[in-house]
Amino acid sequence: MAQAGFTPIQLYFSSTAAAIPTSGNLIAGELALNTNDGKLYYKSSAGVVRTLADSSTATGNLPGGTAGAIVYQSAPNTTTYLTLGSAGAIVYSNGTAPAYTALGSTGSLLYSNGTAPVYASIGAAGSIVYSTGTAPTSLPIGALDTVLTSTGSAPQFVSQASLSVGTAAVAGFATTAGAASTATTAGTATNVAGGGANQLVYQSGANTTAFATAPTGADIGKVLGWSGAVFNWVSAPAATSTANIAGGAQYQIPFQSGVGATTFSSNLTFNSSTNTVGTTNVTATGAVAGNTVASTTTVAAGTAVTAGTSVTATTSVTGATVIANKAIAPTATTGAYSYGTLSYTDTNIFESSQTSVDSYAQKILQNTNSGSSASADYVVSNNLGTATTYFGNFGMNSSTFSGIGPFQLPNAVYLYSTDSDLVIGTKTAHELRLVTNDNSADSMTISPNGAVAFNGSYGVTGKVLGSNGTLGPPTWVDAGGAPSFLLINAGVS
DSSP: OOOTTSOOOOOEEEOSTTOOOOGGGOOTTOEEEETTTTEEEEEOTTSOEEEEEETTSOTTOOSSOOTTOEEEEEETTEEEEEOOOOTTOEEEEOSSSEEEEOOOOTTOEEEEOSSSEEEEOOOSTTOEEEEOSSSEEEEOOOOTTOEEEEOSSSEEEEOGGGOOOOOOSOOSOOTTSTTOSOOSOOSOOSOOSSOOTTOEEEEEETTEEEEEOOOOGGGTTOEEEEOSSSEEEEOOOOOOOOSOOSSOOTTEEEEEEETTEEEEEEEEEEETTTTEEEESEEEESSOEEEEEEEESSEEEEEEEEEEEEEEEESSEEEEEEEOOOOOOSSOBSSOSEEESOOSSOBSSOSEEEOOOOSSOOOOOOOOOOOSTTOEEEEEEEOTTOOSSSSEEEEEEEOTTOOOSSGGGSTTOEEEEEESSOOOOSOSSSOOEEEOSTTOSSOSEEEOTTSOEEETTBOOOTTOEEEOOTTSSOOEEEOGGGOSSEEEEOOOOO
């Protein structure tokens, strides 16, 4: 009952079960109540009557569905349930909605047929699983002593007797050739015909086998040499030994510059006490690898430069791939990639740069392409990050960049986040300052306690912020004299 002396406020309502107001029953902002169903309705800005509240729906739960059902959106603003599958069933996407596929039989192999996951049998014990090109299948184990071969399109087991083991144009002796002096096919040969005990077999010509006689008498102790026509036993070259090689400088590496000529490299050195290789210039068509790779000018490799400790060059390091594998977890003053040495230590440093110069030190990322989609970007992401989700981006568009919205403006410098909040501020008691046009005063300042100043002024208690349009920054004025206002200032505490 309304309180005496007051007029009750009654919503448009109906006590008829399942009665829903039509669009013509309601005006914008008007509510309608079904007191029998316990439902509250409103008309959207599109003119559609929608349910605002339903007393039959428990807070925190969705109506409908069965135990274990999976909730998904089958269309915009449409929630649907996928009934719980059988034990062991696997959920997959059929391209339009989630679906279940039943668990395969024991030992079966799960694979994709291009549209859905399916199971294939792996065959009986001992079978070999292989691909037909479109699906897995199995080859039963062969009979005893059969051999696995290929038909050109699939594996198969065949008998050993069906295999050919090459051909021989001439066979002086073959255990499977009977008395014939030649055999077109030799299955096995346990001995070579001819020769004597301890003789060496060699080919003296095409299809011709000869024997070198074992050394006897004065030839014992000699080495096998080639005369240009036959093998002979010859005296070994006189052995020489020396503690040092004449010539060269400390750490230079000797090499053969010609037959019987030893030369020392002035560009390539090795320090055995530090186990390092030094060079004026290192160039390789393949990969350069070592504990320490150092050069006084350049290090270049056609594929990769890899070092367990460091890669150092006073001019440049060049390679198709430069990979750092330094552990970054320990406390250090340099990162896996570094320039200079930090003045403090930290852990997990991928890359570090340090210098000391009475001017600005800079790291530059430039994209010189002027295309309508060109930009230069620094991107950060976390464990959820992909090429299109969960990342932060700081970058600049090209001079002809095109698109819709502020982020697509030509020459625009931007900072934004995707699939996450963007937080800008200070973590200690310091102000956040925004400046435009290199003005001497901040365009906007936010103090550590949250007070806001415009053009350097926080105003005073009781003032309101009056707009000056595009002519200048807003100013704090008396509430009664302000043609328009943004907020009432409570002062700076």
